Amino acid sequence: MKKKKTKINYAKWGYRFVIPFVVVYVVFSLIPLLSTFFYSFFEYYFRYGGLEKVGPNFILFDNYVTLFTEGMFFKYFGNTMLIWIIGFIPQVIVSLLLALWFSSTRLNIKAQGFYKAIVYMPNLVMASAFSLLFLKLFSNNGPVTNFLLESNLISETFSFVDQKWTTRGLLAFMNYLMWFGNTTILLMAGIMGIDKSVLESAQVDGANSFQVFFRIVLPLLRPILLFVMVTSLVGGVQLFDLPQIFTAGSGGPEMGSMTVIMYISRLLGVSKQYGLAGAASTVLFVMTAVVSLGFFFIFYRKEVITSKSEKKVKVNE
Amino acid sequence: MNSSRINLTLQKIFVYTILSIMALFIIFIFYTLLVNASRSHIDIQKGFSAFFGDYFGKNLDKLLANNNINILNAMKNSFFIATLTAILSTYISALTAYSIHLYRFKGRNFLFVFILAVMMIPSQIASVGLITILYSIGFVDNYFVLIVPAMAAPATFFFMKQYLDSILNFELVEAARVDGAGEIRIFHTIVMPLIKPALAIQFIFSFVASWNNFFLPSLIIQSPNKRTIPIVISLLKNSSPDSFDLGPVYMLMVLSIFPMIIVFLIFSKHIIKGITLGSVKG
Numbered sequence: 001m002k003k004k005k006t007k008i009n010y011a012k013w014g015y016r017f018v019i020p021f022v023v024v025y026v027v028f029s030l031i032p033l034l035s036t037f038f039y040s041f042f043e044y045y046f047r048y049g050g051l052e053k054v055g056p057n058f059i060l061f062d063n064y065v066t067l068f069t070e071g072m073f074f075k076y077f078g079n080t081m082l083i084w085i086i087g088f089i090p091q092v093i094v095s096l097l098l099a100l101w102f103s104s105t106r107l108n109i110k111a112q113g114f115y116k117a118i119v120y121m122p123n124l125v126m127a128s129a130f131s132l133l134f135l136k137l138f139s140n141n142g143p144v145t146n147f148l149l150e151s152n153l154i155s156e157t158f159s160f161v162d163q164k165w166t167t168r169g170l171l172a173f174m175n176y177l178m179w180f181g182n183t184t185i186l187l188m189a190g191i192m193g194i195d196k197s198v199l200e201s202a203q204v205d206g207a208n209s210f211q212v213f214f215r216i217v218l219p220l221l222r223p224i225l226l227f228v229m230v231t232s233l234v235g236g237v238q239l240f241d242l243p244q245i246f247t248a249g250s251g252g253p254e255m256g257s258m259t260v261i262m263y264i265s266r267l268l269g270v271s272k273q274y275g276l277a278g279a280a281s282t283v284l285f286v287m288t289a290v291v292s293l294g295f296f297f298i299f300y301r302k303e304v305i306t307s308k309s310e311k312k313v314k315v316n317e
Numbered sequence: 318m319n320s321s322r323i324n325l326t327l328q329k330i331f332v333y334t335i336l337s338i339m340a341l342f343i344i345f346i347f348y349t350l351l352v353n354a355s356r357s358h359i360d361i362q363k364g365f366s367a368f369f370g371d372y373f374g375k376n377l378d379k380l381l382a383n384n385n386i387n388i389l390n391a392m393k394n395s396f397f398i399a400t401l402t403a404i405l406s407t408y409i410s411a412l413t414a415y416s417i418h419l420y421r422f423k424g425r426n427f428l429f430v431f432i433l434a435v436m437m438i439p440s441q442i443a444s445v446g447l448i449t450i451l452y453s454i455g456f457v458d459n460y461f462v463l464i465v466p467a468m469a470a471p472a473t474f475f476f477m478k479q480y481l482d483s484i485l486n487f488e489l490v491e492a493a494r495v496d497g498a499g500e501i502r503i504f505h506t507i508v509m510p511l512i513k514p515a516l517a518i519q520f521i522f523s524f525v526a527s528w529n530n531f532f533l534p535s536l537i538i539q540s541p542n543k544r545t546i547p548i549v550i551s552l553l554k555n556s557s558p559d560s561f562d563l564g565p566v567y568m569l570m571v572l573s574i575f576p577m578i579i580v581f582l583i584f585s586k587h588i589i590k591g592i593t594l595g596s597v598k599g
Contacts, residue, residue, distance in 0.1 A: 010420055010421075010500075011420055011421065011422040011423070012422075013416070013420060013500040014416045014417075014419070014420025014421070014422035014425065015422055016416075017412050017413065017415065017416030017420070017504075018412075018413050018416045018417065018428060020409050020412065020413075020468075020469075021409050021410065021412070021413040021468075021469045021474070022413075022428070022469075024409070024465060024466070024468045024469040025432075025435075025469035025471075028447065028465060028466035028468075028469065029435070029440075029443045029447075029466060029469065030435075030443075031446070031450075032443045032444070032445075032446035032447035032449075032450060033438065033442060033443040033446055034446070035446035035449060035450055036442055036443065036445045036446035036449070037446075038446075039446065039449055044449075098336075101332050101336070106325065107325075107328065107329060107332055109332065109333075109336070113585070113586060113589075114340070115336050115339075115340055116589055117581075117582070117585040117586075117589065118339075118340040118343050118344065119339060119340070119343065120581075120585075120588075120589060120592075121343060121347075121578060121581060122343060122346075124525050124577045124578070124581050125529075125574050125577060125578070126528065126529040126546065126547060126550075126573050126574055126577070127529060127531070128529070128531050128547040128550045128551065128573075129546075129547075129550055129569075129570045129573040129574050130574070132550055132553065132566075132570060133346070133350055133570050133574075136563065136566065136567070137349070141362060143349075143361075143364045143365045146364050147364060147365060177343070182592060185589055185592050185593060186592065186593060188593075189593035230437060231437075234437055234438075234439050237439055238439045238440070238441045238532075240441070240531065240532050241529075241531045241532070241547070244531070244551065245550060245551060248554040249551075261441055261532065264441075264445060265532065265535070265536065268445065268448055268536055269536075272452065274445075274448075274449040274452075277445050277449075278445060278446070278449065281441075281442045281445045281446075282442075284439065284442060285438070285439065285442050288439055292437060
């Protein structure tokens with residue numbers, strides 16, 4: 001009887017300890033998130049340079065219609081995904097390679113701590129300052145451009161910052177530099193978690209290193225690869241600091257580096273178009289969720305199938 | 318046997334070469350930044366240099382004297398916001414993780430799954446709604462709205478939960494209870510010292526995230542004297558007169574980037590160990 005009483009008491013402490021987190025999250029993240037969706041159905045902005053408030057008036061899907069017909073939303077979304085994917089593909093490949101090297105007992109790499117620290121370092125650097133640094137280095141009079149010009153590697157008219165694809169490429173490269181160290185360390189932890197005896201028995205059975213990698217290591221890394229992909233995607237769709245500083249908010253040549261969040265930030269700027277910004281955010285949210293779930297299914301479909309067939313086998317037995 | 322040994326040596330040479338090129342490339346970027354901060358504008362325009370100039374002090378003086386940029390004030394603001402954010406978010410996340418780890422209360426599992434799910438929501442989408450609400454009620458241009466929302470950090474919570482799962486057992490808490498310690502005291506005097514490494518790592522991560530944060534501050538802060546470092550950097554467009562002299566511009570980048578690099582180099586071992594704890598188990 002007495003024991004029961006103290007148990008109830010402890011549960012009360014459980015509630016007390018989570019209250020600050022829950023209250024702050026609900027008030028400052030959950031309600032704002034829901035109100036982002038909510039205001040996307042309202043006409044709500046400020047006229048005359050932010051002086052006169054219009055709305056909020058309920059207009060259902062008008063903001064979405066505006067977004068899809070007048071706005072450049074899909075172009076900006078395409079830019080965002082393009083910059084993300086150009087950086088992400090080398091990021092995964094290089095990180096996987098580095099992780100395999102670092103965890104290989106055969107290669108037995110020395111000074112690992114040093115290499116890992118160096119490749120991880122750019123992750124902690126202020127993105128806006130990093131972007132400004134690249135802008136200064138790659139600008140038309142910048143040292144990189146001058147160096148390449150003097151070595152006759154590029155023509156006189158070449159410019160990193162005045163062309164759509166070079167700007168996108170540099171932004172993707174910066175994103176890659178900032179994240180490949182992080183991914184390497186995550187993948188390494190995944191590889192170290194693989195049972196060594198599985199790999200050894202495969203080698204005893206005569207599998208070569210390619211077979212071991214593609215048939216055993218890669219499938220076992222699936223959960224961590226999914227984690228890397230989804231977190232990178234969530235970060236990628238929010239790309240803002242790098243292109244905002246690099247193009248001074250303009251979106252770069254032919255608006256080719258204008259990202260969705262840059263567009264939203266512009267909508268929230270002087271004219272304060274809360275309704276339209278809400279609609280753009282909602283579409284971005286839905287698209288992120290769809291792509292994330294897509295990754296999830298691609299990664300786990302196989303497992304579902306195999307576990308089903310295993311069940312069948314068991315039933316047959 | 319012999320040929321496979323040669324093979325291994327060749328592989329090793331290849332791997333070390335690639336690794337060294339990568340490392341040198343990254344070091345070169347930050348080294349160039351440091352070198353250029355010590356050169357005059359004319360020297361910087363001449364191109365790369367392997368050697369430091371003697372303009373370090375002059376560039377620093379010029380930057381500090383620029384009242385438009387007011388870098389000292391921006392650093393002070395960023396430091397204040399980042400410190401407070403890091404302390405509060407680390408403490409509250411640890412408290413929440415401890416509660417879910419230890420107590421068996423109703424809704425515990427729901428809360429855990431919920432926090433994991435919202436980790437995957439792009440945070441800037443919530444910021445759009447937050448900005449709409451804040452401007453509607455006129456509560457902008459203050460640090461409160463930069464610090465408080467960051468207090469409930471799902472990623473920090475998840476990290477703490479993983480750490481507690483691996484280190485804290487019930488017997489320890491039971492023993493403290495038998496000795497008559499209250500629940501709050503147990504958390505502060507027994508649990509917090511036990512998870513000190515995790516607290517330190519999360520403090521650093523939260524501090525860095527807040528120090529580097531640009532999106533929300535750029536839309537919330539209006540007064541020039543409340544600007545943080547990333548906002549100051551965004552003012553340095555090519556056309557702005559403050560960016561004509563490249564020396565102070567490089568100095569500004571040094572002051573915004575190198576504090577984090579120094580902290581990282583001191584704690585790099587612990588930080589790198591800590592990254593993996595915050596993700597799914599392999």
